[in-house]
Amino acid sequence: MSTTARRTTTLILVGIVLLSLNLRPAAVSVGPVLDEIRDAFSMSGPAAGLLTSLPVIGFAVFGAMAPAAAHRIGLHRVTLLALVAAVIGLTGRALTGSEALFLLLSLVALGGMAMANVLLPSLVKLHFPDRIGFVTAIYTTALSTGLTAALVLTVPISDALGGWRWGLGSWALVAAVAAIPWIGLSTRDRHLDRTPRTISFRDVARTRLGVAMALFFGLQSLQAYAIFGWFASLWRDNGYGATAAGVLAGLVAGTSIPLSLWLPNVLVKAKQPRRVLFIVIATYPVGYVGLMLAPHSLAILWAVVIGVGTVTFPLILTLIGLRARTPEGTAALSAFTQSTGYLIAVVGPFAVGVVHTASGGWTVPLVMLLVLALPLFALAAYVTRPVYVEDQLDRRIGTSGQSSRESRSGS
Secondary structure, eight states: OOHHHHHHHHHHHHHHHHHHHTSSHHHHTTGGGHHHHHHHHTOOHHHHHHHHHHHHHHHHHHHTTHHHHHHHHOHHHHHHHHHHHHHHHHHHHHHOOOHHHHHHHHHHHHHHHHHHHHHHHHHHHHHOTTOHHHHHHHHHHHHHHHHHHHHHHHHHHHHHHTSHHHHHHHHHHHHHHHHHHHHHHTTSOHHHHSOOOOSOHHHHHTSHHHHHHHHHHHHHHHHHHHHHHHHHHHHHHTTOOHHHHHHHHHHHHHHHHHHHHHHHHHHHHOSSHHHHHHHHHHHHHHHHHHHHHOTTTTHHHHHHHHHHHTTHHHHHHHHHHHSOSSHHHHHHHHHHHHHHHHHHHTHHHHHHHHHHHHHSSSHHHHHHHHHHHTHHHHHHHHHTSSOOGGGGOSSOOOOTTSOOOOOSSOO
8 A cells, every 4th residue: 555545544544533523412412401401492391302302303314315415526525514514503503592593503513413424334335345343443432432522521511611502512623623634535536535326215225124224223223312312311300410410421321432442343253243232232121120220329330231232323333334235335225224213213312301291200211212122132133144235126236346236035
């Protein structure tokens, strides 16, 4: 590899890591200061439920647009524009005094992150096709680090600088720094920047693998966004202060950091990868039952246990790269899996808010989340099979090598 190629590869990896650090703060930084935001805008329970659901709405709507945008203006340029949208949205919502504008600007920031979120597996497939597990482990660890930092630091920053607006707005600066590598990358290697688009969203929707991946992604995201949107409030209602509750929510995310660095490679190399997913998924019901029985005295234990469950996210991202043969197939599978999955996930945080308000407690919402975690076992058994989205398509797909595949069996 030439010196120039090595520098470009390094720049891409740095860009991916910095981008990953910014994929969650726009969404999860709201949770630790949700009570203060509600007070500032006199926000109702359903409106708060909508706010905590905006991440999954944004990821569903804007994520579906990502492959088409990458085809039209380029993979690297879309990534840069996604970060610019995050900076604008994060800055604007910290300054506005309007509830409607706060929600709209939150959606702008989340929309940018949604598109980047969908395109990341395709970036990995394009630039690191032989190191999918390794690079996915790196960027999902960075993602978990950013998520944890947003949960743990938003309240202290708010207290130190004078209010929740500073706590939320500070993440715009992090997003601005992340945009710097992509300014250079958006002008380089333009022949690589454009992605072909012979596999459509609808094509993937007609495959069993696409449907199973979307259902798995949706149900695991439903759990995660309900947790990060509401569990800080759960712990505050059970006797913890705002800072301590934010730290507990951060512990959930922090638990996934070392596991995100380790488990994607384990999944790639495992002879029976479904066992890896089964063990991770099982921690959700264990943690929820624990929170019903001892939400205060054993809060740290249950935060760690539930944190293990959230590692389903980097594992499903790893599987997106493994269940397609080409960068194009990866982009199409990623778009369908994530955008459709987030449409399913939108039910989670909104339903938790409504059910919590109606029941006046946390037992019923926890039972609901437990029940919704159970189908993940059956879905994990299917998506860990060695099947590929291109092989399940009903039509011939041209690739860069002019190869094509056609499957009548669907597996």
